[in-house]
Amino acid sequence: LSHGSGGKATHNLIEGIFAPAFANTVLDRMEDAASLTLGGLRLAFTTDSYVVNPLFFAGGDIGQLAVHGTINDLAMAGADPLYLSVSMILEEGFPIDVLRRIVDSMARAAREAGVLIVTGDTKVVQRGKADGIFINTAGVGTIRAVAELGQTQVRVGDRILLSGAIGDHGVAIMLAREELDIETDVQSDSAPLHTLVATLLDNVGNSIHCFRDPTRGGIATSLNEIALSSELSIALDEQAIPVHAGVRGACEILGLDPLTIANEGKLLAMVAPEAEQLALKVMRAHPLGKEAMVIGTVQADPPGMVFLRTDIGGTRVLDMLVGDPLPRIC
Template identity: 60%
Template sequence: MTTGAGTTAEQSAEQRVLERIERARLRKAKVKEERVTLAHGAGGKATQTLIEAVFLDAFRNPHLDDMADGATLTLNGTRTVFTTDTFVVSPLFFPGGDIGHLAVNGTVNDLAVCGARPMYLSAGFILEEGFPVADLRRVVESMATAAAAAGVTVVTGDTKVVQRGKADGCYINTAGIGVLERDLTLTASAARPGDAVLVSGPIGDHGVTIMLARGELDIEADLASDTAPLHEPVAALLDAVPGGVRVLRDATRGGVATVLNEVAQTARLGIVLDEAAVPVKPVVNGACELLGIDPLYVACEGRFVAVVDGEHAETALAALRGHPSGEGAAIAGRVADEPPGAVLLKTSFGGTRIVDMLVGDPLPRIC
């Protein structure tokens, strides 16, 4: 999380971002490809390089932190979180949700994991000429339902139409504003050895649901997207262990593995995951085996990762499990001194392996 001004924590956060930009400059973060690839949008290593080499370099300011889900700003003394996300999921409709649900919950969740109370959303549509008006209506009504459920209001919008073949039905951008009502600074660099790593529920349901909905796997499964607003389980957690929550991140593109790598890199600490403790549904595991991918890289749209003071791990877990969206929560690992900047997985067979950031894009357009 980046911060605007004021406390020492905020100043050091600014300092950290500037250092990060400087490091990227010094090591000359460079996009090697001459053309944009799907991997640049996958949320993993290529995305990180693109952001450092192109966006951070140009927009060079202490608010912009590629690691954060939103920017924390001070507006006339009101601590506000501002965030944006674009949705290009294909197909638009899938078991458990649709692009409209994702567009609302995705931005609500970016605000929630910054510790903010989500309040207002904008909605920007790009429609392809020929898109059925009935589908648009369905998407918009779904957004309205999701917004009501999350307690946010869509207050401003925009619609553009492009010619046939210049989009894929419907893309939606939402930006969101939330208010920081708690006196807390959630940041990856606050992680400490001995902290517990919690996952708020079984991972990968969303990504696998999308793959199944595309018919790319010749299996049938009783599975639905996990798309859900997370502000309530987040609030339950923050209430249960005041001052004990160090980092919150929603595990979307790149999955839990990528989020934890970002935390490990920023904190310059290790994260040790216990494979047996990471909650994954058997059907998700099965589909991932067929796809040849690790569920740790599969996107969720209603799950988050929390790094919590180890002493309060059980209290935190109980708080999460007390909420319907967190009933499958688990303590999946811990923060350690070693290996610095990396994520280590203790496998169910007793071995260990390094879990890197996502490379390539095995599951394009899942959000």
Template identity: 45%
Template sequence: MHDKEQNAFSSWQMNCPVSIPTNADYVTLAHGEGGRLSRKLIQERIVHALSNETLLAMNDAAQLPRVTGALALTTDSFVVSPLFFPGGDIGTLAVYGTINDLAVSGARPLWLTLSLIMEEGLPLVILDRVLQSIAEAAQQTGVKIVAGDTKVVPRGAADGLFINTAGVGELIAPIPSGAATLQEGDELIVSGTIGRHGIAILAVREELGLEPLPSSDCGSLLRPVEILRESMGHQVRCLRDATRGGVAAVMQEWAEASGMTLSIEEQSLPVSPVVRGISELLGLDPLHIANEGTMMIAVKQGAGADAVSFLKSLPETADAQVVGTVKHRGIAAVTIKRTLGAEQPLDDPLGSPLPRIC
């Protein structure tokens, strides 16, 4: 590998748990041409890492068993930079991000598809580490990766590796009624400390020199959603994982769907000292910063305390808090009562304060 190539690879290796040998093999355009190298890449690396009977059949389309209930389908793309960050990588992000979308929609995730868009020159050791993360996350959440695709683009046409997924799950009753059914007095809950994922990406990408590095909340929401569904039933109105745009974006969407005003209190928001400190230093609002393992929940009036109690029984949602309520529509769709000051509108950010976070 030439020095110029090695320097390019170093930017992909940021926080990478494996080192890149100077004589490393790497992805070439031939890996995407459907010939011998393509088959070798798919069979010896991808199928080997993600092995299950459906993938091993190597069909053009996965043949799946019949399910009794209605299905939910979601799709997502992941272009996070850097590929590795404290608390996860693009592989874990792709699996958890997809299954979380299914879970908060009322579905039990069953199957995923996986498409890899690789840049010419991507070191194969990095691809192997991402595939390992994907396999571990899929095993932990009980989903099968049943189909996929690979493409290779010329050097400079991508940023190492992009991933596209589709997820299929079976809808399980009771299905949350949705944001359109929000009513006055309903209580708003955040399942954990907010802004961790975006700040973790920022700290690594911008080399802020923090020790220890902030860690992303990248993780599965399956267990928290399951315990809420089993324990609260129809008392749960709606759930949403607060990814791009953070908690503020979820509230704006819910306010638009319901025609109500969503009102929160700043002092109730769970924010870690690290996220609060970096946000204040850089002029960011944690409510606008992305999460990847934190959700917003709306429950019927009076059910908030019980919901938080159930969530706090799990380590991944131990910091859950009731943060606000639903009110009749006022002047603003979303409001916040700041720690020092009166209630004021909480607007959507015009653009992302931090691009390429998922």
């Protein structure tokens, strides 16, 4: 097994092992959260595990991330997140004061987002059997969206809206982890997206076909997944994609592509063309969508591919990321 840095490696694992074994009509839709109907109530249900090194970084920490991440997965299903579970795996000897900081951060994040942590579990494993702390959170919420949302709802002509600049989270983590001397103000964008989703649904609900939060593997991976499962093509306008100068600079030095870098507080919305401007206005009016942009269009051909119109007028095929990219040029 190669390290799961997101992108194609994980994608292959899911497609090859989990999906066939657990196959059912809900799972087969391969969304970030499952949409269920229970006693007439439409619910979204999801779970996610958090492994971050370092535990604290500019703009956030693992605890806050574990709350935001699961809230966002629910929000992407068009749901209002309500209840979370928290499950911790701790390595023997993990400092209590650090744990307390993490837990406090989780509590604050939950409180600010208006969700309740209602159940949990703790395991302590022997030294060396885990790396400090792993956190799993699961969540449920009620679905606000009236129309069906998801990758299969994406249509030719849809506009792709991005709620803000990309790459902040991944770069902040990397700089913290490697202790690089890059002078920068990059901070993680970790944030709960459910209120942004709610206002979009309330204003342009019927025109929204799909939400995604481009976490691991960045927007390159999220958009490739959408292109693959919808069997459509995604054309991006490179110049329209917002990237903060600090992220751009760090990526330039490190040789990374901001499009493949993780975000924790951004969303992609696939919107019917006639609602493009209204959706953009609504997004920009929300504090988390101030830098929103229309970054591309869904088209029919070539199916399953994402490509970029570059600023010199070329078209570059954008693939998913497999770990660190190895050079393909000569």
